[in-house]
Amino acid sequence: MTTNSLTPLREFVGAFGRLLDGAPDEPRILSEGGELLRKLVSRDDWLPEAFAQPDPVYYRQFLLHADSTERFSVVSFVWGPGQATPVHDHTVWGLIGMLRGSEYSQGYALDSSGNARPHGEAVRLDPGQVEAVSPTVGDLHRVHNAHADRVSISIHVYGANIGAVRRHTYPAEGGRKPFVSGYSNTLLPNLWDRRAELRASTDA
Numbered sequence: 001m002t003t004n005s006l007t008p009l010r011e012f013v014g015a016f017g018r019l020l021d022g023a024p025d026e027p028r029i030l031s032e033g034g035e036l037l038r039k040l041v042s043r044d045d046w047l048p049e050a051f052a053q054p055d056p057v058y059y060r061q062f063l064l065h066a067d068s069t070e071r072f073s074v075v076s077f078v079w080g081p082g083q084a085t086p087v088h089d090h091t092v093w094g095l096i097g098m099l100r101g102s103e104y105s106q107g108y109a110l111d112s113s114g115n116a117r118p119h120g121e122a123v124r125l126d127p128g129q130v131e132a133v134s135p136t137v138g139d140l141h142r143v144h145n146a147h148a149d150r151v152s153i154s155i156h157v158y159g160a161n162i163g164a165v166r167r168h169t170y171p172a173e174g175g176r177k178p179f180v181s182g183y184s185n186t187l188l189p190n191l192w193d194r195r196a197e198l199r200a201s202t203d204a
Contacts, residue, residue: 084144101152116170
């Protein structure tokens, strides 16, 4: 499923960095950043296979890029058949773009006792579609793979180094528990090796 070209991801990272250079407010980040992510996930030929591998038991979060000052990070979420997150928050803005397969996101809200309860209808994301989360637009949800027989992959962009953010899960018995997600990978894709495209332009 890959052309072995990370050009789309590199162009996305550059464009998103330039967007943030303008110090936009959150609505502009979610709107214009959402369009950038929509363009990225409109094609499914750039994600390296190493960052698309499921685990038989747990969903996986692979870091694809982290801004040098941790203004934003880009990750691939790989969902095995039927896998799901617990109810959780993010504490920062985020954008979710569906690359492959489909997923459902069920929003939650805290009741008067501080317990998370389902809020609204579950939203289905299909390839090319984008959804936003943040403490201002809705930050609690539970996500699961819409398919019981195949892998789904979504690309997420967050307003922080999300693997190092202190967040919370909200168990069914009530209350909340702190967690830090970390990442499933220790190596990153090399976005900056442009030899192939430079050679191609030289040979043209």
